[in-house]
Amino acid sequence: DPELDCYLPRKVPHGQITVRPYFSKLTQAWRTVHVYTPPSYDEDHDQRYPVLYLQHGSGENQTSWGNQGRAGTILDNLIAEGQCEPMIIVMEEGYAYEPNADTDERGRRENSFERLLVEETIPLIESHYRVVADNDHRAIAGLSMGGGQALRIGLGNLDTFSYLGCFSSAARDIGDLIPDASAVNDSLKLFWIGCGTEDFVYPRSVGVKDALREAGVSHEFYPHPGTHEWQSWRLHLSLFAPKLFKP
Numbered sequence: 001d002p003e004l005d006c007y008l009p010r011k012v013p014h015g016q017i018t019v020r021p022y023f024s025k026l027t028q029a030w031r032t033v034h035v036y037t038p039p040s041y042d043e044d045h046d047q048r049y050p051v052l053y054l055q056h057g058s059g060e061n062q063t064s065w066g067n068q069g070r071a072g073t074i075l076d077n078l079i080a081e082g083q084c085e086p087m088i089i090v091m092e093e094g095y096a097y098e099p100n101a102d103t104d105e106r107g108r109r110e111n112s113f114e115r116l117l118v119e120e121t122i123p124l125i126e127s128h129y130r131v132v133a134d135n136d137h138r139a140i141a142g143l144s145m146g147g148g149q150a151l152r153i154g155l156g157n158l159d160t161f162s163y164l165g166c167f168s169s170a171a172r173d174i175g176d177l178i179p180d181a182s183a184v185n186d187s188l189k190l191f192w193i194g195c196g197t198e199d200f201v202y203p204r205s206v207g208v209k210d211a212l213r214e215a216g217v218s219h220e221f222y223p224h225p226g227t228h229e230w231q232s233w234r235l236h237l238s239l240f241a242p243k244l245f246k247p
Helices: 071-080 113-128 145-156 181-187 202-215 230-243
Strands: 016-024 029-037 051-055 088-091 138-143 163-167 190-196 220-224
Touching: 016 071, 016 113, 029 071, 029 113, 051 113, 051 145, 071 088, 071 230, 088 113, 113 145, 138 145, 138 230, 145 163, 163 230, 190 202, 190 230, 202 220, 220 230
Parallel strands: 051 088, 051 138, 138 163, 163 190, 190 220
Antiparallel strands: 016 029, 029 088
């Protein structure tokens, strides 16, 4: 796509993506979380940063946004252009199974990822990185399955996040996730939804948008030509990140 070059490396300062292993009490297993730190992170040791928790889609893992999505390069370019606040991005594996997890009729185990992110990942990041540890400086977003997770986690933890992004979200019927429109509007500084108009989940994204409008929840909806693939999600990140954490 000649119109989309935000993910191509340029001669600008570069941050880095590091891998942090940790033992999860919830899953009783070792896990790794991938963490992008901006170029200034190793230069100014007094500066603290906001955090975007960024989730992958179904069948992918914590490496996907860094490898296929080029999230680090996108942020490097945006920061260098002054379009985006320097921030930390946390990329966690979206599957977390407790040892005795229940299974459904198809034999699939219950995924406890939402608990893991709030109870373990966020405390881990805030104890090991220089972050601003309050809800005004936390955002959550994801693509496809991760967009649905971001919806549930963000709307279910309004005291934890102030920014919510859904990229080609596969979510359905979110009415039950909105306990009170005024609470959502008071808590979220941004509720952003992006989806390609040729994407097979586009009708679901429109459904989410319509449900939010009917409930009176403030949001931004960005439809664009595109399908269910990385060019769309790179575009979404390049548009969403500049909207975050503005003074």
